[in-house]
Amino acid sequence: MHIKGQNLSKKYKSKKVVDSVSINLEPGKITAILGPNGAGKSTIIKMLTGQIKPSSGEVEIDKEKYSSFPSHLRSKLGIMPQEIVIWEDLNIQENLEYTASLYKIPKEQKTKTIEKIIKDLKLIPEIKTLAKNLSGGYQRRLNLAISIVHEPEVIFLDEPTPGIDAQSRILLMEYIEKLATQDNHSVVLTDHYLDQAEKISDYVYIIDNGKMITQGTVSELKSKHGQGNILQIHLSCNTQKDLEKYKKKFAKEFDNPTLHKQTISILVDNISTNLNKAIKIIESNNIPIYNLNVKEPTLEDIFILLTGKEVRE
Amino acid sequence: MSTIFSVFVFSFKSMFRNFKSAGIMFILPIVFMGVFGIAFGGETNSLDINIGVYEQDSIDGLNIQDTFKNVTDNSERLELNTVDYNSIKALEEDIKEKEIDLGLVISSSETMRPQFEISSLDSNLNSPIYKSIVSDIVTPISLGREAPVTSKTISSTTNSLTGFDFLAPGLIIYGLIILIPGVAVQFVEIEEKKQVLRYANSKIKGVELIAGSVLYYLAIGFIQIILLYLTALAFGYQASGNIFIASIPAILSLFFAIAVGILIASVSSKTTAASNVGTIVSIILGFFSGSFISGIGRALEFSIAGYQLQFNDILPTKWGTEAVQKILTNNRGLNDIQSELLILLISGVITLSISVFIYSNRKLKLANAA
Ligand SMILES: Nc1ncnc2c1ncn2[C@@H]1O[C@H](COP(=O)(O)OP(=O)(O)OP(=O)(O)O)[C@@H](O)[C@H]1O
Ligand SMILES: [Mg+2]
Numbered sequence: 001m002h003i004k005g006q007n008l009s010k011k012y013k014s015k016k017v018v019d020s021v022s023i024n025l026e027p028g029k030i031t032a033i034l035g036p037n038g039a040g041k042s043t044i045i046k047m048l049t050g051q052i053k054p055s056s057g058e059v060e061i062d063k064e065k066y067s068s069f070p071s072h073l074r075s076k077l078g079i080m081p082q083e084i085v086i087w088e089d090l091n092i093q094e095n096l097e098y099t100a101s102l103y104k105i106p107k108e109q110k111t112k113t114i115e116k117i118i119k120d121l122k123l124i125p126e127i128k129t130l131a132k133n134l135s136g137g138y139q140r141r142l143n144l145a146i147s148i149v150h151e152p153e154v155i156f157l158d159e160p161t162p163g164i165d166a167q168s169r170i171l172l173m174e175y176i177e178k179l180a181t182q183d184n185h186s187v188v189l190t191d192h193y194l195d196q197a198e199k200i201s202d203y204v205y206i207i208d209n210g211k212m213i214t215q216g217t218v219s220e221l222k223s224k225h226g227q228g229n230i231l232q233i234h235l236s237c238n239t240q241k242d243l244e245k246y247k248k249k250f251a252k253e254f255d256n257p258t259l260h261k262q263t264i265s266i267l268v269d270n271i272s273t274n275l276n277k278a279i280k281i282i283e284s285n286n287i288p289i290y291n292l293n294v295k296e297p298t299l300e301d302i303f304i305l306l307t308g309k310e311v312r313e
Numbered sequence: 314m315s316t317i318f319s320v321f322v323f324s325f326k327s328m329f330r331n332f333k334s335a336g337i338m339f340i341l342p343i344v345f346m347g348v349f350g351i352a353f354g355g356e357t358n359s360l361d362i363n364i365g366v367y368e369q370d371s372i373d374g375l376n377i378q379d380t381f382k383n384v385t386d387n388s389e390r391l392e393l394n395t396v397d398y399n400s401i402k403a404l405e406e407d408i409k410e411k412e413i414d415l416g417l418v419i420s421s422s423e424t425m426r427p428q429f430e431i432s433s434l435d436s437n438l439n440s441p442i443y444k445s446i447v448s449d450i451v452t453p454i455s456l457g458r459e460a461p462v463t464s465k466t467i468s469s470t471t472n473s474l475t476g477f478d479f480l481a482p483g484l485i486i487y488g489l490i491i492l493i494p495g496v497a498v499q500f501v502e503i504e505e506k507k508q509v510l511r512y513a514n515s516k517i518k519g520v521e522l523i524a525g526s527v528l529y530y531l532a533i534g535f536i537q538i539i540l541l542y543l544t545a546l547a548f549g550y551q552a553s554g555n556i557f558i559a560s561i562p563a564i565l566s567l568f569f570a571i572a573v574g575i576l577i578a579s580v581s582s583k584t585t586a587a588s589n590v591g592t593i594v595s596i597i598l599g600f601f602s603g604s605f606i607s608g609i610g611r612a613l614e615f616s617i618a619g620y621q622l623q624f625n626d627i628l629p630t631k632w633g634t635e636a637v638q639k640i641l642t643n644n645r646g647l648n649d650i651q652s653e654l655l656i657l658l659i660s661g662v663i664t665l666s667i668s669v670f671i672y673s674n675r676k677l678k679l680a681n682a683a
Binding site for chain 2: 050051052071075079081083085087088090101102103130146150
C-alpha cells in the first residue's frame with residue numbers, strides 16, 4: 001500500500017497546527033517525521049491514518065484520492081499511538097491473543113505470528129506478567145507488539161521510544177529496522193530525538209511549528225544543509241564572559257561558530273586545514289580546552305542551522 | 314462468534330483481576346439481603362394488621378373473615394384481625410382515626426365474582442406493605458383461581474409469610490440493578506483509556522463488542538441471582554417457587570439495566586461521572602422497583618381515563634420484581650407472568666437497541682481516541 005498525504009493542513013479554532021504538509025510513504029521504506037514537541041507530528045500521523053479529518057488536503061492511497069483515510073482499509077494499518085494503549089488486566093500473551101482475535105486472524109496464523117513477535121521483541125521473561133504491572137520499557141514493547149499482530153502493510157509509530165532505557169531503545173530501533181528490511185513493511189515513525197531516528201530512516205521530513213522545513217534522505221539533507229564536518233572545541237573554563245571571549249577569537253577566522261554550554265561548534269569544509277587553523281588559535285590565545293573533536297553533522301545540528309534554535313530547549 | 318466470545322472472556326478476566334473493586338457489586342446486595350432478612354424476617358417481627366371489612370354485596374361461599382383467620386392461624390408472624398362494618402362511611406372514619414390499618418370493601422362483579430377495594434391512610438408508612446400482603450391474599454380470590462376459599466389452599470401459599478418474603482425478590486432484582494454503574498464505567502473506559510483506537514482499527518464490529526460485554530453481564534447477573542437467592546434462603550426467605558424459572562424475568566430485567574448502563578456511558582466522558590450517575594440511577598431505580606419497600610408503587614397511584622396506574626409501571630424492573638415475587642414467593646407458574654415477561658422482553662429489546670445505537674454512534678468512533 002502506497003500512502004501519500006498531499007497539502008495536509010489542520011486547524012484548531014483559528015490556530016493552524018499543521019500547514020500544508022505533503023508526505024510520501026514509500027513502500028518498504030522507513031520514513032521519519034521529526035521535529036520538536038508540539039511541531040505537529042502526531043497530528044500528521046492522525047490525518048494519514050484517518051483518526052482525524054484534515055481541514056484541507058488529501059490522502060492518496062495507491063493513486064486513489066480520499067478526503068480522509070477510508071475506514072475499510074484501516075485494518076491494513078498498524079498504529080502504535082504515542083500513549084500506551086494496552087489491555088492492562090491481561091498479561092503479555094493474552095494481550096497479543098486478544099488483539100489478534102479483534103482482527104479475526106485464523107488460529108494457526110495467529111499462533112505463528114504471536115510466537116514470532118514475542119521472540120523478536122524479547123518478551124519471554126515477562127510473558128505472564130499483567131500489562132499494568134510491566135515496567136515502562138516492556139509496556140512500550142507491548143504497545144508496539146499489539147499494534148502489529150495483524151501484520152499490517154504500513155506501520156505508524158508515534159514516538160516509539162520515549163523515556164525508556166538505552167537497552168530497550170536499541171532493541172526497539174533494531175526491531176523497527178528489521179520490520180522494514182526483512183518483512184518489507186512500510187514504517188513511519190516520529191521522534192523529537194532527531195539523531196536517534198536518523199540512523200534507521202531512509203527518508204526524513206523535518207517539521208517545525210506545523211510547517212515542513214526540509215526533507216530528503218539523511219545524506220541528502222547533510223550534503224544540502226551540512227556540507228562538511230563539525231569541529232567541536234570543548235572549553236574547560238566556565239564563566240560566561242570567558243566563553244564569549246574565546247568564541248570571538250574563533251569568529252575572527254571562521255563563519256558562524258556557535259556556543260552551546262561549554263562547546264564551540266564550527267561547520268567546516270576541509271578538515272585538515274581548518275583543524276590546523278583552530279589549533280593555532282588555541283595555542284596563540286592560550287585557550288583552556290579539555291577536548292577537541294571532529295564529527296559529521298547530525299540532523300540535530302542541521303535543525304539548529306535551519307531554525308537557529310535547539311530541538312529541545 | 315469467536316470474537317464475541319473473546320470479548321466475553323476478556324471481560325471475565327478483567328473482572329477477576331480487579332476483584333477488589335469488582336467484588337463490591339457482589340457483596341453489597343448480599344449485605345442488603347442479610348440486613349433486610351434480619352430486619353423483616355424471622356421470629357421477632359410479628360406483623361399485626363387490623364382490617365375493616367364492609368360487604369357491599371354478599372357473595373355466596375365467600376367468607377373473607379375466615380380466610381384471614383386461616384392465614385393467621387397458619388402463620389407465626391402475621392396476624393390479620395377483621396372488624397365488620399355496615400357502611401363505607403364508618404369504615405373510612407375509622408381508617409382516618411387509625412382504629413384500623415386497612416379497609417376492605419367487597420362488591421360483586423357482573424360475573425358474580427368478588428371484587429375487592431383496599432383503602433388505607435396515605436400518611437401511614439406501613440400502608441404499602443399491608444396493602445401488598447392483603448392484596449396477595451385477595452387477588453387470587455377475585456381472579457377466581459382459588460375460590461371458593463378453603464383454609465387449605467390459603468395456608469399452603471401464605472403459611473407464615475414475613476415482610477422479608479415480600480422484599481427478597483426485590484432485593485434479587487436490586488442485585489442486577491446495581492450492575493448499572495459497572496456497565497457504565499466499563500463502556501466509558503473504552504473511550505477514556507483510548508481502547509477505542511484498538512477496536513476501531515481492528516475488524517471487530519461495534520455490535521460484536523457490545524454483544525460480548527452484554528453476554529458477560531448476563532452471566533454475572535445469573536451468578537448474582539443464585540448468590541442472592543441462597544443468601545435469602547439463609548436468612549429465612551421462604552421461597553416456594555423455582556429459582557430457575559424466576560431467573561427468566563430477572564435476566565430479562567437485566568437487559569434493561571444493561572441498556573441503562575450503556576446509555577449512561579454514551580453521555581459520560583469520564584469514568585468517575587459514569588460511576589456516580591450509575592450509582593444514583595441504580596438506587597432510584599431500585600427504590601421505585603420495590604427493591605427496598607415492598608409495594609412502593611401502590612403509594613404512588615393515579616388514574617387516567619379510568620385506568621388505575623402507578624408511577625413505577627413505566628419501570629421494567631418493577632415488573633421484574635413482581636414477576637420474581639409471583640414465582641418465588643407465591644409459587645405461581647410461567648403462565649401467571651406472561652404479561653410481565655412480554656413487558657420485560659419488549660422494553661429490554663427497545664432500550665438496548667436505542668442505547669447500542671447511541672453508544673456506537675457517539676463513542677465507538679476513532680476520532681474519540683485522537
Ligand atoms: N485537539 C486539539 N485541539 C487543539 N489543539 C490541538 C489539538 N491537538 C493538538 N493540538 C495542538 O497542535 C499542536 C501539535 O500537536 P501534536 O500533538 O501534533 O505535536 P507533536 O509534534 O506530536 O508533539 P510531541 O512531540 O509533543 O508529541 C500542539 O500545539 C497542540 O497543542
Ligand atoms: Mg506527538
